[in-house]
Amino acid sequence: MPNDDRTVTTRAWTAFVGLTPLLVFSNGLLIGLVLGMTFLVVHSTASAVALLVPASFGQRRIFIFSMAGAMIAASVCATLIRIIDPMLFESAFTRIFLTAYTVPVFNAAVVPASMADRERAWENMARGLGYGLAIVLVGLGRELMASGGVTMAQSINPSVFLPIMAQPAGAMVLLGLAAAGFRVATARSINR
Amino acid sequence: MSSPSFDRNIAIGIVLVLLCMTAAGLGSRYAAAQAGAYLAQQSDQHLAAPARHSVWNTLRTGQVIGRAVSARQGAAYLVSIKRQGGEYRAIARSDADGALLSVVSLGANAGFSYAPRLDALFARAAGVAKHGDDSPVDLALKPMIIDALETITTLERARTESANAQ
Numbered sequence: 134m135p136n137d138d139r140t141v142t143t144r145a146w147t148a149f150v151g152l153t154p155l156l157v158f159s160n161g162l163l164i165g166l167v168l169g170m171t172f173l174v175v176h177s178t179a180s181a182v183a184l185l186v187p188a189s190f191g192q193r194r195i196f197i198f199s200m201a202g203a204m205i206a207a208s209v210c211a212t213l214i215r216i217i218d219p220m221l222f223e224s225a226f227t228r229i230f231l232t233a234y235t236v237p238v239f240n241a242a243v244v245p246a247s248m249a250d251r252e253r254a255w256e257n258m259a260r261g262l263g264y265g266l267a268i269v270l271v272g273l274g275r276e277l278m279a280s281g282g283v284t285m286a287q288s289i290n291p292s293v294f295l296p297i298m299a300q301p302a303g304a305m306v307l308l309g310l311a312a313a314g315f316r317v318a319t320a321r322s323i324n325r
Numbered sequence: 326m327s328s329p330s331f332d333r334n335i336a337i338g339i340v341l342v343l344l345c346m347t348a349a350g351l352g353s354r355y356a357a358a359q360a361g362a363y364l365a366q367q368s369d370q371h372l373a374a375p376a377r378h379s380v381w382n383t384l385r386t387g388q389v390i391g392r393a394v395s396a397r398q399g400a401a402y403l404v405s406i407k408r409q410g411g412e413y414r415a416i417a418r419s420d421a422d423g424a425l426l427s428v429v430s431l432g433a434n435a436g437f438s439y440a441p442r443l444d445a446l447f448a449r450a451a452g453v454a455k456h457g458d459d460s461p462v463d464l465a466l467k468p469m470i471i472d473a474l475e476t477i478t479t480l481e482r483a484r485t486e487s488a489n490a491q
Contacts, residue, residue, distance in 0.1 A: 160410065161434055187334060194335065201342045208349040212356040219360035220367075223390050223405065224412050279410070279436025287414065287432035291440050299410035299436040 142319065146312070151236025152264055156271050157304040158228045163285050165272015167225050169265040171210040172232045176261030178206035179233075180241035184254050192244050199242030203233045237264055275303050357383070361391075368393035368401045371416050371429045387476040388469065392484075399426075400484060402477045406469050411437025415447055421485045423478030425451050439466060446470045 149156075155172060159165040182202035186195045211229045215222040232238065241261065245251040276283055281294030297303055361381035369379050379393035379401070390403040401418045414431040428451040433440035442462050449458075450470060 161436070163434075186338065189332075190335060190338070194338075198338055198342065202345075205342070205345045205349050208353060212349065212352045215353075215356040215360050219363050220414070222360065224407075276435055282435065284435050287434055289430050289432045289440070289444060291411075291433050291435045291437055293436055293438045296410055296436055296438040299434075301409060303410075 148237050154231055155235060155268050156308065157301045159268050159272035160299045161276040162273045162283050164225055165269045167214060167221065168228060168232065169269035171207060171229050172268055173261055173265035174210050175203045175206045175232045176238050176241050177258055179203040179238050180254065180257040183242055183244050195244040196242050203238055203242060207233045271304065271307060274307060275299060364391060364403065365393045368403065368416055372401055372418060384480060386480060388473040389476050389480060400481055404473050406443055406473065408439055413437065413440050413443045417477055419477055419481045423481035425474060427451050442466055450474060
């Protein structure tokens with residue numbers, strides 16, 4: 134079923150394009166962990182509220198309630214980060230609130246159309262986990278390439294290896310490489 | 326599909342959302358107080374003056390995150406200079422007129438290539454580093470240092486004036 138495969142691939146890449154702002158901001162392991170975990174909490178809250186609110190509310194109101202839940206979840210995550218590490222909060226708080234305004238969270242906040250979709254809601258949660266993991270991995274990969282190592286501490290003379298990878302262009306380079314790798318892997322599996 | 330009418334369940338939902346928002350707001354307020362105490366303590370520690378017992382004010386003006394004010398030893402400003410690819414942080418102590426007295430570097434994140442030059446420029450502004458240590462990158466970084474120092478001067482003068490007026 135090549136057409137179905139293509140649809141699934143297109144949907145996955147659309148979701149990753151929607152995540153691009155977070156992937157651009159995730160330029161280190163620490164910030165990647167913050168954004169990835171916040172995204173997971175926000176995405177799960179949005180999809181859980183969309184499932185739990187009675188269908189009698191109507192699609193629009195359920196979406197509004199889900200988004201309100203997602204924003205409150207983002208605020209709670211920001212509060213926790215501020216308590217744990219105030220310095221980290223000061224550098225990341227503008228990015229934390231961006232997690233609620235990404236395409237995958239908007240998709241998760243939409244009420245499932247049918248009973249079959251409702252029963253497959255756990256897939257939405259698994260998708261959120263995958264996206265969160267992707268944000269963390271991008272942060273890890275970019276820090277590794279930018280500095281030649283991974284550290285959570287700040288230093289007066291930080292190590293520098295490939296500084297462009299810590300810049301927004303680095304996220305685009307990594308996304309391009311991932312897309313190319315995915316395409317090669319897909320072409321090989323179709324040829325077999 | 327017609328829009329459902331406003332019923333009791335929706336009112337309960339709205340009340341729940343408002344309660345959650347209030348709880349989140351109170352939590353945020355608590356976190357701000359805790360963070361303020363932590364940042365004041367960190368500033369005192371880095372300035373090697375535990376006897377300062379500073380009080381923290383979050384400002385978020387330009388590149389200044391906030392200041393730790395000590396009744397006897399003046400104010401120290403936490404500066405964060407962000408550029409693509411990283412962030413450099415320093416604590417700058419100023420006199421009552423807003424002039425820079427000393428700078429303590431807190432460092433930058435890994436892979437941030439501008440950190441050593443920002444460190445050198447801040448040290449030079451505080452009169453610690455020797456002149457002649459120049460780099461072509463300084464041309465792009467100097468405006469950020471000047472902006473941070475001007476913000477500190479403006480904020481410190483405003484604080485001193487309001488303290489004198491009281």
